[in-house]
Amino acid sequence: MTATAETTPTASATPTLEARGIRKSFGSVDALSEVDFEVRSGEVMALVGDNGAGKSTLIKCIAGIHPLDDGEVRFDGERVSISGPKDAVKLGIEVVYQDLALCDNLDVVQNIYLGREERDWIGRLREAPMEKRTAETLRGLRVTTIRSIRQQVARLSGGQRQSVAIGRAVMWNSRVVILDEPTAALGVAQTQQVLELVRRLSEQGLAVVLISHNLHDIFEVADRITVLRLGRNVAVYERSATTQQEVVHAITAGIPTKVAGISSMEEPA
Amino acid sequence: MTTADPQAIGAVPPSNSLGAIVRRRLEALKAGDVGTLPIILGLVAIVAFFYWKNENYLSAGNFTNLMTQMAGVTTIAIGVVFVLLLGEIDLSISYVSGVAGVIAAQLQIPDESWQVKGVLAIAIAVTVTALIGGVQGGFVAFVGIPSFVVTLAGLLFWQGVILYVIGGAGVIVIEDSTINNVANYFFSDTAGYLIAAGASALFAASTLAGLISRRRHGIQTDNLVVVAAKLALFVVVIFGAVLWANRERGFPLAFLLVIVFLVFWTWVAERTTFGRHVYAVGGNAEAARRAGINVPRVRVIVFMISGLMAGLGGVIFAARLNSVDLNAGGGTLLLDAISAAVIGGTSLFGGRGRVISALMGALVISTVANGIDLLGYSSAIKYMVTGLILLAAVTLDALSRRRLERSGR
Ligand SMILES: Nc1ncnc2c1ncn2[C@@H]1O[C@H](COP(=O)(O)OP(=O)(O)O)[C@@H](O)[C@H]1O
Ligand SMILES: [Mg+2]
Numbered sequence: 001m002t003a004t005a006e007t008t009p010t011a012s013a014t015p016t017l018e019a020r021g022i023r024k025s026f027g028s029v030d031a032l033s034e035v036d037f038e039v040r041s042g043e044v045m046a047l048v049g050d051n052g053a054g055k056s057t058l059i060k061c062i063a064g065i066h067p068l069d070d071g072e073v074r075f076d077g078e079r080v081s082i083s084g085p086k087d088a089v090k091l092g093i094e095v096v097y098q099d100l101a102l103c104d105n106l107d108v109v110q111n112i113y114l115g116r117e118e119r120d121w122i123g124r125l126r127e128a129p130m131e132k133r134t135a136e137t138l139r140g141l142r143v144t145t146i147r148s149i150r151q152q153v154a155r156l157s158g159g160q161r162q163s164v165a166i167g168r169a170v171m172w173n174s175r176v177v178i179l180d181e182p183t184a185a186l187g188v189a190q191t192q193q194v195l196e197l198v199r200r201l202s203e204q205g206l207a208v209v210l211i212s213h214n215l216h217d218i219f220e221v222a223d224r225i226t227v228l229r230l231g232r233n234v235a236v237y238e239r240s241a242t243t244q245q246e247v248v249h250a251i252t253a254g255i256p257t258k259v260a261g262i263s264s265m266e267e268p269a
Numbered sequence: 270m271t272t273a274d275p276q277a278i279g280a281v282p283p284s285n286s287l288g289a290i291v292r293r294r295l296e297a298l299k300a301g302d303v304g305t306l307p308i309i310l311g312l313v314a315i316v317a318f319f320y321w322k323n324e325n326y327l328s329a330g331n332f333t334n335l336m337t338q339m340a341g342v343t344t345i346a347i348g349v350v351f352v353l354l355l356g357e358i359d360l361s362i363s364y365v366s367g368v369a370g371v372i373a374a375q376l377q378i379p380d381e382s383w384q385v386k387g388v389l390a391i392a393i394a395v396t397v398t399a400l401i402g403g404v405q406g407g408f409v410a411f412v413g414i415p416s417f418v419v420t421l422a423g424l425l426f427w428q429g430v431i432l433y434v435i436g437g438a439g440v441i442v443i444e445d446s447t448i449n450n451v452a453n454y455f456f457s458d459t460a461g462y463l464i465a466a467g468a469s470a471l472f473a474a475s476t477l478a479g480l481i482s483r484r485r486h487g488i489q490t491d492n493l494v495v496v497a498a499k500l501a502l503f504v505v506v507i508f509g510a511v512l513w514a515n516r517e518r519g520f521p522l523a524f525l526l527v528i529v530f531l532v533f534w535t536w537v538a539e540r541t542t543f544g545r546h547v548y549a550v551g552g553n554a555e556a557a558r559r560a561g562i563n564v565p566r567v568r569v570i571v572f573m574i575s576g577l578m579a580g581l582g583g584v585i586f587a588a589r590l591n592s593v594d595l596n597a598g599g600g601t602l603l604l605d606a607i608s609a610a611v612i613g614g615t616s617l618f619g620g621r622g623r624v625i626s627a628l629m630g631a632l633v634i635s636t637v638a639n640g641i642d643l644l645g646y647s648s649a650i651k652y653m654v655t656g657l658i659l660l661a662a663v664t665l666d667a668l669s670r671r672r673l674e675r676s677g678r
Contacts, residue, residue, distance in 0.1 A: 065559055086561040101559045105552035105620035106545075114549055115560030117542045124540050128486035154673055 014077045016041045016207040017062065017093065017176050022071035024054075024061055031057040032231045035071070039176065039207040044198055046222035046239075047211045050251055054231040055211050056098050059178050063095045064088040089116070092175035096182050098211075100165040104154035108146060109134045111153050112168045137171040138163065142193055158185035166194065170201065177201055178209040183217065195221050215244045232256035285492045307665060308614060308629045311658070315633065319640030326643055329516035336514070337452055339635035340523035341366075341585040342602070346609035346627035347534050348402075348578030351571045353610055354538070354551045356619025357409065357416035359575045361423030362606055365401055366583030367431045367598025369394040373584050374593045375434070377445035387447030395580035401427070402576020403569055410565035416572075424603070431597055440594040443587060451526070452588035455519035461511040464525060469504045476500060523585055527628070530578070535624040547571060552620035582606070601652070608655065609634055612662040618670055633658060 015038035024032040032054045039045040047055050060066045062073060064082040072079055075091050082088050088095075102111050109127070112134050118126040134149050143163040146156065153161060162185050169177055179198065183191040198221050202208045212218055218225060219239060227234040227250040234254030237247060298306070319326040345362055352359045372394035376385040385393060401423070408419045435441055443449055456464065476496060483490045490496075514520045538544035549557040550567050558564050586602075587593045613630030615622025634655055641651045 063559070084561070085559050089561055095559075097559065101553070101556040103549045103552035103556050103620070106548060110545060110549075114545075114557070115562050117545055119542055123542060125542060125545060126482075128482045128488050131488050132486050152673075 013040075015039060015074070016076060018074040018077075019058070019062060020072050020074070022058065022061055022073075023069040024057055024066060025069060030231055032061070034232065035228065036233055037062075037226055039209050041175065041207045042202055042205050043223040044202045044208045044210055044221050046218040046225040047209055047228065048213070048215070048218065048225060048247065048251055049228035049234075052230075053228040053251075055228055056180055057231075058228070059095060059097075059180055059209070059211070062088065063093060063178070085115075089172075092173065093178065094169035094172060094174040094176065095178045096162075096165045096169045096180060098180040098184075100161055102153045102161060102165060105152060107152055108138075108149040108156075108164050111164055112137070112171065114168075116172075133171065134167070137167045141167055141170070141197065143167070159187060159190050162186055163190075166197070170197070174206065176207045176209070178211075180211045181213065182210070183212060183214065191217065215247060218247075219244060227251055227254055229254045229256060285489060287492060287494060290492055290495060305614060305629065307662075308612070308626075308633065312629075312632060312636065315636050315640065319636070319643065322640070323643055326640055329513050331639065331643065332510075333455070333514045333517045333519070333521060335635055335639050336510075336524040337521045337589065338639060339631045340452065340521070340527050341582045341589065342605050342609055342634065343527050343582075343628050343631040344530055344585060345579050345582035345602070345606040346613070346631055347530055347624055348575035348582075349606050349610040350613075350615050350622055350624050350627050351534075351538070351547060351574045352416070353615045353617060354547050354619060354622055355568060355571050356551045356554075357568070357571070358420065358607070359402070359405070359416065359423075359572065359579075360420040360603060361401075361405060361427055362420075362575060362579040362582075363603035364424055364427035364431060364598040365398050365576055366579040366586065366602065367593070368401065368427050369398045369580030369583035370587030370593040370597045371431055371434055371441070372397055373448055374441040374443050374587055377443060377448060378441065379444060386445055390445065391448060391451070391584050394584060395577055398580030398583070399573045399577035402579070403573040405576070406569040406572025409572065410568035428598070432595060435593065435595060435597075440592050442592045448584065449588050449591050450522065452521075452523045452585050453591075454522040455514075456522065456525070457519060458515045461515055461520035462508075464520065465504075465507045465511045468507050468528070469500075472503050473500055523589075526581075526585070530581070531624060531628055534574075534578075538624050543567070543570070548620055579606075605631075605634055605655075608659045608662075611666070612658060614662075614666075616666050616670065617663065618666070621670075630662075 018038040020036050022032050022035040022037070023030075035054065035058055037047070037058060047058070049055050057066065061068050061071075062082070064084045064087050067083070073082055074080065080087075080091060082091070082093075103114065106114065109131050113130050118130050120126055131149065138146065138149065141163060143160070146160050146163070153164060156164065162182060166179070166182060169179070179194075183194050186194060195217055198208055198210055202223075210218065210222060222239050225237045225239060225242065225247055227237070227247065229251065234250045234256060237250075316327070325331055345366055348362060349359065373390045376383065376390040376393060377387075378384060405416075405419050405423050408414050409416045476499075480490050480496065511520050538547065546557065546562045546567050549560070549562060550564050554564055557567075583598065587597070609630035610622070610627055611617060611630065612633050613622075613626025613628065615626045615630075637654055637658065638651055641654065
């Protein structure tokens with residue numbers, strides 16, 4: 001614990017976001033069984049696991065995209081019911097989804113403000129201020145390659161699209177920012193920028209969740225690391241008290257900490 | 270990381286000199302965004318062809334005729350645009366429009382105890398058709414039945430209703446002058462010019478307001494030459510239309526209604542949150558849902574708009590005939606209305622298109638139909654030509670969509 005306190009002086013005791021006993025199945029597939037997860041303000045919590053471990057599903061449950069089959073979510077220690085994306089946003093939870101969730105036919109400004117457009121008293125969109133703030137946000141993210149923020153997102157490269165999705169998540173006064181494999185489509189330089197951004201957000205006191213397959217990146221920015229395997233918790237590590245090998249072992253061969261009922265959860269291959 | 274990049278977004282906004290605009294337009298064209306170019310070229314070719322065949326084609330008489338002819342289809346096609354923007358389809362519009370005609374006609378029958386006159390009868394008729402659209406939309410949004418199937422059922426059902434209601438009499442004559450005037454009133458010369466002047470003033474004012482707002486927020490404004498050219502084009506077209514119509518019966522009320530519908534629904538589609546959400550749902554419904562948009566609500570409202578506009582179109586048709594009969598909503602109306610939206614450039618794949626495409630497509634269909642009638646060719650030729658134009662428009666849509674997907678990523 002002392003090591004963590006050094007790197008994140010603002011980390012608080014009560015988790016900002018806390019999920020307990022989350023269960024979620026799709027038909028006969030148990031995507032999540034009894035999963036616990038937490039993140040505190042001022043810390044970067046990494047969420048790792050092999051493909052299909054349930055990382056994205058857990059995030060979507062927290063963000064109100066999927067209804068929970070069982071379990072509870074606490075925000076600032078209080079139990080909350082998140083029954084839709086709007087509820088999550090109201091609490092200050094922002095997500096950059098793995099598939100980015102952009103509308104290709106809309107332009108950059110329209111995507112960034114989607115669902116929370118600024119409008120005047122007769123319901124007219126206030127384009128000018130939205131355009132201005134979008135430009136400022138992207139400039140703040142050092143996004144330098146998008147030539148016009150009035151072009152359709154369909155025309156952008158993978159990295160540019162990723163930047164738009166990140167821009168959408170960080171421009172609000174949020175408390176929790178969750179990034180689901182945000183660097184997957186990025187080059188070396190842009191990956192570094194995203195990692196810097198992650199660190200900056202946590203320094204501002206936000207709770208940041210970072211999902212990534214790149215352990216090197218994770219060991220660079222994360223304070224703690226939650227490992228999921230086959231939809232179950234394996235362990236939570238302090239970054240300063242573990243090694244990459246230990247985490248790799250947990251990802252590939254970790255023993256679930258809670259085995260509820262079925263023990264036939266053999267790895268497919 | 271700390272050095273500010275001079276190329277950073279917003280630091281050097283893209284140039285908006287005339288040259289740069291033309292270059293960007295060409296680039297967009299290459300990327301598959303053809304815009305209104307093909308339709309304008311097509312219209313010019315159609316008009317030139319028929320004028321070459323018969324000089325009466327551009328006569329004032331034929332021109333006013335064309336305007337009233339296309340008013341109904343254009344009105345219905347506006348609703349189709351919204352449905353297509355969602356990536357859905359509404360096959361019930363033709364008979365739903367017939368239902369509105371029947372309701373208005375039934376309500377105005379003199380000496381009946383329920384008699385309701387004029388505007389109120391129209392209002393009731395289109396309210397009912399909007400609700401019909403809402404119910405059909407509910408099946409799509411909440412039950413999850415494909416719109417194709419729901420509205421196909423609607424097509425059959427409402428056709429049956431029309432036959433049931435006026436089957437005995439075969440026809441209901443409309444005597445209510447207010448209803449008939451919808452399609453048969455022509456403005457005096459002076460009123461026509463006043464309308465043109467008013468519309469120009471509104472267009473100028475809204476353009477100016479946009480410019481001022483952008484300037485106030487320190488955002489680059491559009492090229493002033495382009496803005497002025499658009500305004501000038503608008504003024505020339507509207508005054509030209511009034512001038513030409515005034516040589517005959519005058520500017521038709523029906524077409525003024527169409528313009529009002531176009532302006533209002535363009536405003537809704539492009540300037541309001543709701544319109545933005547329609548585009549979003551059509552582009553990526555899951556992304557829209559994750560952004561907190563109430564997707565089922567958007568779907569239901571869009572089908573209500575479809576029902577409402579179909580109803581208004583139906584009233585225009587009924588007024589034009591001064592009656593409704595067993596053919597109300599029949600014939601090629603359904604295909605004309607959907608073709609109009611598609612030919613006008615609204616994508617069948619959802620998320621792309623503009624309200625004005627209803628007018629553009631209806632213009633193409635009506636100028637072809639009108640020209641073929643004028644030349645005395647048969648309906649057979651009309652159908653074949655319209656079919657080919659529709660195929661061309663859809664091919665263009667599919668091709669430009671493929672290019673759009675290939676550019677970028
Ligand atoms: N919408 C869905 N419908 C059915 N199965 C799903 C759905 N989403 C995820 N799954 C399944 O849930 C499991 C976990 O998936 P996911 O959360 O995407 O894993 P990760 O993000 O860790 O790679 C996988 O077996 C996947 O096939
Ligand atoms: Mg995933």
